[in-house]
Amino acid sequence: MRKLSMLKGRATGTLAAALAAVQAAPALAQDSLELVGHPQAGGMGFQPASTELARDLQWLDGMLLVIITAICILVVALLAFAVLRYNSKANPSPKSFTHNSPLEIAWTLGPIVILVVIGAFSLPVLFKQQEIPEGDVVIKVTGYQWYWGYEYVGTDLAYEGYMIGAPATGGDNRFSTDVSTQLHEAGYNDSEFLLATDTSVVVPVGKTVVMQVTGADVIHSWTIPAFGVKQDAVPGRIAELWFKPEREGVFFGQCSELCGISHAYMPITVKVVSQEAYDAWLAASQDEGGYVDVRQFLAAS
Structure with missing residues (x-):
């Protein structure tokens, strides 16, 4: 009985696989055309870039992610340093100064440089999108x-x-x-x-x-x-x-x-x-x- 049950299970599985293949067959009616951008289990990230514009945008997104990640790490590190170095226990007698000119110049020029770098790479991508060529x-x-x-x-x-x-x-x-x-x-x-x-x-x-x-x-x-x-x-x-x-x-x-x-x-x-x-x-x-x-x-x- 156990063997018969196993044989029935295998037959049922084979039949199910055959039915699935028959149901999937119409997708082959697209012939050699690949389906792009359809749902995929566990899929993450962008759809496969299929034009120069898409590649440029995805590269730009990756570059911005690196810059943003670096800024976040720097900010968190500075906050952690300030918490550990200047808390009331480690620094019971706080300083009385209110300004630090070199630091203020640095945090003003730093964001300007970052924005210039981002603009230098993003504007050409934008111009490429907006400059419409003659269409075939x-x-x-x-x-x-x-x-x-x-x-x-x-x-x-x-x-x-x-x-x-x-x-x-x-x-x-x-x-x-x-x-x-x-x-x-x-x-x-x-x-x-x-x-x-x-x-x-x-x-x-x-x-x-x-x-x-x-x-x-x-x-x-x-x-x-x-x-x-x-x-x-x-x-x-x-x-x-x-x-x-x-x-x-x-x-x-x-x-x-x-x-x-x-x-x-x-x-x-x-x-x-x-x-x-x-x-x-x-x-x-x-x-x-x-x-x-x-x-x-x-x-x-």
Whole structure:
């Protein structure tokens, strides 16, 4: 009986593994595209930098962390020294002076030098973000409550992107069996719920992409952490951001400006593909008059 129980347990485990593999199979429908920025157990830190801008920002953050840590250690050390050296027991007769000119000069010049060093490294990064180059691909993105609209400038292609599981895609912002089915049909796993959208921004790898960002109702914010970009979408104004993706993959972002009751259900999905796949997708989407699933062009490229 014990052996039979063990055999049944192994069979059950094998069946469960097979079912898990079948359920995970749709994620392979992204073909060679890596999922970036999706939830990972125990994950910490930044998403993998996939543009020059993101690398610059992450390096700058690391440098500032070193400076801040050094300042904190120095301040704590000075406080500890003052407590131990000048407490009432160690120093029963306190000095009567009120000024120390060299010390005052030091704590005035020290912060100035630190700020100059920080500015010398941070301002070039800011200028690189704000100096918009000529784009190989230009996309106008409009924030709505609560979805995104995309228009490829110079083409006849325009479409909207809704979160899979949002009311517009047959859900109610809650995970369900129907939502799971939609995710798997779109090539995602259940863990991409709240991140995956029914359409994606599709751009070619290694090309400069300029996004013209605006809002139709309230202020939204278009953000892709792995690209190091974030730009508020303000109604009545058009702002720009740019990025140059360095590898193919599926990248996730979120609206990053509180924009109403469904702000949490306004994700962004960007698929970076080869130039060949992008050209084929763009032509097919224009012929169809709307978004065509880019996955069918990945294997061909």
